[in-house]
Amino acid sequence: xxxxxxxxxxxxxxxxxxxxxxxxxxxxxxxxxxxxxxxxxxxxxxxxxxxxxxxxxxxxxxxxxxxxxxxxxxxxxxxxxxxxxxxxxxxxxxxxxxxxxxxxxxxxxxxxxxxxxxxxxxxxxxxxxxxxxxxxxxxxxxxxxxxxxxxxxxxxxxxxxxxxxxxxxxxxxxxxxxxxxxxxxxxxxxxxxxxxxxxxxxxxxxxxxxxxxxxxxxxxxxxxxxxxxxxxxxxxxxxxxxxxxxxxxxxxxxx
Ligand code: OAD
Numbered sequence: 548x549x550x551x552x553x554x555x556x557x558x559x560x561x562x563x564x565x566x567x568x569x570x571x572x573x574x575x576x577x578x579x580x581x582x583x584x585x586x587x588x589x590x591x592x593x594x595x596x597x598x599x600x601x602x603x604x605x606x607x608x609x610x611x612x613x614x615x616x617x618x619x620x621x622x623x624x625x626x627x628x629x630x631x632x633x634x635x636x637x638x639x640x641x642x643x644x645x646x647x648x649x650x651x652x653x654x655x656x657x658x659x660x661x662x663x664x665x666x667x668x669x670x671x672x673x674x675x676x677x678x679x680x681x682x683x684x685x686x687x688x689x690x691x692x693x694x695x696x697x698x699x700x701x702x703x704x705x706x707x708x709x710x711x712x713x714x715x716x717x718x719x720x721x722x723x724x725x726x727x728x729x730x731x732x733x734x735x736x737x738x739x740x741x742x743x744x745x746x747x748x749x750x751x752x753x754x755x756x757x758x759x760x761x762x763x764x765x766x767x768x769x770x771x772x773x774x775x776x777x778x779x780x781x782x783x784x785x786x787x788x789x790x791x792x793x794x795x796x797x798x799x800x801x802x
Pocket of ligand 1: 573574575576577579580585586587588592603653654671718719720721746747748749750751752772773774775777789790791792
């Protein structure tokens with residue numbers, strides 16, 4: 548059976564061919580096809596299974612550091628077993644076809660980098676860059692040395708070699724500010740881009756959710772890729788309904 552070739556609006560292809568700066572903003576949906584669960588998709592979303600109050604707040608870490616550290620080590624171990632999917636790869640390929648491309652991701656995995664993207668801003672931190680909860684010293688952890696087993700469970704966090712404090716996951720938790728420099732770079736890229744992609748995000752968590760609206764306001768062509776409706780539907784110049792791993796490779800091939 549012959550597979551149908553996707554067709555894209557000529558204006559979208561033209562916008563990409565002539566763009567000076569493309570921004571690709573990604574959320575958990577981009578890593579979903581790699582086998583990493585999203586946060587708010589039906590009954591399988593992480594926040595349906597795990598109470599964010601127990602795992603994703605500074606208070607939770609202060610109360611039960613072993614539980615929180617063990618959970619993030621479990622997630623880091625999951626990521627190590629996953630591979631970048633065609634969406635991550637297509638984004639890296641697009642960067643070679645346009646003058647400049649910046650990835651702004653809310654994802655804490657490293658799949659964009661492993662697919663070959665080089666200009667990646669992690670707005671919500673990274674599973675691979677924990678920080679000392681006392682002195683703020685940051686550490687890099689390699690992608691495949693997570694200590695957690697198949698189910699997670701409690702694991703004592705390491706202590707900081709500099710000050711002896713507890714090392715915590717380098718993730719932005721509920722009630723915390725985004726890393727200032729990352730947010731500033733993301734906003735600057737958004738204010739100066741001509742094409743802005745919003746891929747695989749529910750567009751509900753601020754300030755990341757403000758970026759596509761900021762891009763639309765300054766006149767950029769805003770392209771959404773998502774199988775489900777979001778609050779951006781009525782504002783996007785193009786809303787492509789489908790999975791990122793299916794739509795993105797075909798779109799990039801057409802550029
Ligand atoms: P969500 O789980 O809120 O949304 C995932 C989005 O991806 C939904 O709109 C889905 O429809 C879409 N989606 C699912 N599969 C897809 C696929 N194959 N291709 C394209 N889209 C797909 O995840 P985020 O928007 O990333 O923050 O959530 C934002 C933040 O909320 C996360 O970074 C996390 C969470 O609390 C922190 O942990 C700091």
